[in-house]
Amino acid sequence: MRSVKFSDAELLNGLVSRDERILGEYYVSYFQSVRRFVLSNNGNDEDARDLFQDVLMVLFQKARDEHFTLTCTLSTYLYSISRILWLKELGKRKWISYKSVEHEDFIDTDSDIVLISEKNERLIFYRKSFEKLSSKCRKVLTLFMDGVSIVEITVRMGYKSVQHTKNRRYRCKLTLINSIKAEYDYNTVSYGNNKDY
């Protein structure tokens, strides 16, 4: 099904700019086909809703990449992402065999869909851990990540020296890394090429 109100380009732009009205249109135009697919392949309504959110997150990452070009219709692309992510989910649940999923021809979507989805999950988790830090730690780390100079950060934060600011940054980062390590299940992490870092 295609959106009758918006073109594919408008829908993609609306996604990147986080336009609530456009996001609603994704649900109106595309959710039902994803739902039907999930329901006919061992899933339920809640699975369909969760999957559709993951699909939109992946599409958001793809669409804001300046090198991304849509080579088919948006509905085909969304459906393909849904299939790939649902197959991954079924694999995770183990009690369902891949073979039980009906196979039909669909576009060969990029093989990095699963990696993007897994990375999204990690980034969201890290962000939540970051938001649990003290407000000063959050501010120092954000300023560093925004490329603000160390001298300016020292002034803005009212620290006594540049060295103190640096130490503060490393301490905050260490706290964050330790809290993530304590809570995140690293057995599920997949980085793709192991030799990269």
Next chain:
Amino acid sequence: METTRIIEQYLDGTLGDEEKRVLEERAALDKDFRELIRLHKEVNLSIRDKDLSAFQTLIKKVSANHFHTPKLFSLKYCLRLTAILVIIAGAGVILKYSLFRCVGAEELYQQYYTFYDADVVSRSAQTVKDALDSALISYSSKDYAEALKILNIIIKRDQENFLAWFYRGLTCLETNATAEAIQSFNTIPISWNSPFKEHRDWYLALALLHHGETAEAAKAFNRINDAEGYYAGRANKILQKLKP
């Protein structure tokens, strides 16, 4: 903190040549170290990228709106409105009840809470039975993490396996995940026709007490007392002590 400094400087591109060489040599040989660098890199990305998190929040909002759009003056909407008004009216009673009771709720909970001994399970589907039995064995041997894992799988497959929801509530209660325990018990419908129902009612009431929802707990104990079942005597005693 030294490792953090080195990795951060490496990622910033401000690490000196010698330290950079040492880091890269170590990363080539040490998988854990490589993963730590990746973790730092992704964490930095998550700090820099506020949009992804904001996007997820927005999707959740849009999804909630799409699936739960209230229709003005519909029966469902009116019922919700009534429920909200009842909750607001009850809030005053709850506040009064929580502030002026005689014995502390937690004290009562500690006094009356006992570990629920797992029962023998009988279900028609063999695989479900096996999984539930495994969960009960883990629960009985106090391996709550494993029990919870299996119960979650069962529930994921069959949302209406209320016995699994019941044991999930008990498992959460044992691990002090009280809010989750309440949610699990509450998933079971009032109409549940099972010998476990009165146990579920009792442990739900205790969970509410443990969670500090004293007024709700009192209502639940009242229902147990009125039903004159197995736990009625204990519920009555708790109610006496809870009275202001």
